[in-house]
Amino acid sequence: MSSHPFVGEGFDSDRAIKFWDDLAYDYEGGTMQGDIPLQIIDHITKEGMIGKDSDIIEFGCGPGTYTIPLSGRVRSVTCVDTSENMLSILLQRCASNNIIPILGDYMTVPLKRKYDAAVMSLCPGSGSKEAIRRVESVSYGWCIHIMWLVNSWDDIGSMVWKELGKDYSFEQRRSGIVEGNLESLGREFDVRRFTTRLHLEMPAEELIEREKRRFALYGPYDAEEAIRKVLGRYIRDGVFRFDCTNEMKLICWRSASC
Numbered sequence: 001m002s003s004h005p006f007v008g009e010g011f012d013s014d015r016a017i018k019f020w021d022d023l024a025y026d027y028e029g030g031t032m033q034g035d036i037p038l039q040i041i042d043h044i045t046k047e048g049m050i051g052k053d054s055d056i057i058e059f060g061c062g063p064g065t066y067t068i069p070l071s072g073r074v075r076s077v078t079c080v081d082t083s084e085n086m087l088s089i090l091l092q093r094c095a096s097n098n099i100i101p102i103l104g105d106y107m108t109v110p111l112k113r114k115y116d117a118a119v120m121s122l123c124p125g126s127g128s129k130e131a132i133r134r135v136e137s138v139s140y141g142w143c144i145h146i147m148w149l150v151n152s153w154d155d156i157g158s159m160v161w162k163e164l165g166k167d168y169s170f171e172q173r174r175s176g177i178v179e180g181n182l183e184s185l186g187r188e189f190d191v192r193r194f195t196t197r198l199h200l201e202m203p204a205e206e207l208i209e210r211e212k213r214r215f216a217l218y219g220p221y222d223a224e225e226a227i228r229k230v231l232g233r234y235i236r237d238g239v240f241r242f243d244c245t246n247e248m249k250l251i252c253w254r255s256a257s258c
Contacts, residue, residue, distance in 0.1 A: 005161065005168045006124075009218050013105070016124065017082045019217050020062075024085035026210050029122065030065040032153050034196030036248050040146060041069050043192065044117075049142040049252060050074050054116040057138055059106035060123025064090035064099075066146070070119070071096050078115065080106050107134055117142040118255075127178035129185060139255040147251075148173050149193065152244035156230060160215065163226030178251055189253035200242040204235045 006016060030037075044050055054074040061067045061079035063086050071077050071094065078100040081087050087101045102109060106123060107130070118139035120126040126135070126145065135143045148154070154170045161168040182189050208227055215223035234242045 003168060004170060004172065005157075005166075005218060008166060008168050020083040021085045022217050023214060024063065024083055024089055026213055027063060027086075028153055029151075030063060031200070032151055032198065032246055033065060033248065034198050034246065036194045036196045036246070037066050037069055039194045039196075040248070040250050041066070041073060043194075043250065044142075044144060044252070045073055047252075049144065050117050056117045056119060057111070057115040058119040058121060059126065059135065060121050061090060061101075062086045062122070064093050066119065066121045067099060068094045068096075071099050074098075074116075076100060078102060080104060080109055082106075107131065111138055114138050114140050116140055117144060119144045119146070121146045122148065127181060129181045132178075132181055132185060132187075136255040141255060143253050143255055145178060145251040147178065147249050148247075149249050150245070150247040152198075152242075152246055157214075159230045160211070160223060160226045163229055164221065164223060182251070182253060185256075187253045187256065189251055192250045192252075193247055194250065195245055195247045197245050198243070200240070200244075202240055204231065204238050204240045207231065207240050 011019065050056060050073060052073065052075065055076045056070065056074050057078045057080065058067055058070065059080050061081045067077050067079045067090060076098045079090065080102045082105055084103055087103060091101060115138055118135045120135055125131055127147070148170070151170065158169045179189065179191065208224070208231060211227045211231070212224055215221050215227070231240060234240050
């Protein structure tokens, strides 16, 4: 049975934190989301979940894929992440005085107040019952959960892992586990899907070096041959070209503490 690479490689929380910190400057997640962040923020604004007088908290902010556009729609965004490098990139990209960064684990970091809405954006483990209760505990109003359904770059990564003899995938994101946990807690929720069409193009050797660095973060893997074999399907004249359609899911519900 296939598993997530973190599971298969035996990651604990400290190793996962180091992985994201080391990956920060090669992180491709924002690129792979295309215009979906703006689609989602437009939707939650139109539905009245956030507004110009809202103080919100975002768990798992990363380099600011959602934080930065959110900051232009609300009064303040308190953003929490375990990666110091991710937060550093966020502040380099947008030094807005209404962005308040906090370094820490979203499940345990002490928070002194509640917020008008709480956002969990691609935050590992955030669909568990414990995480649902955690996000509700800091929100007066809406809880907003954003997750991948289809990330074609992860699918390419799975092909590389297979070349390395590992059966790793990201199938769990399609399992509906978050909805199941919300139902078991008696929550009513709304689910929306958002898609984006992407064309990626970059020098092949630059991309291969990036992917070698990424796979090296999992352990002593020399993945160059496997990477070249998989990416070679999309390389012509020294340029990597790739077209894909990615999809994300937005799950929104009212906090039980409302």
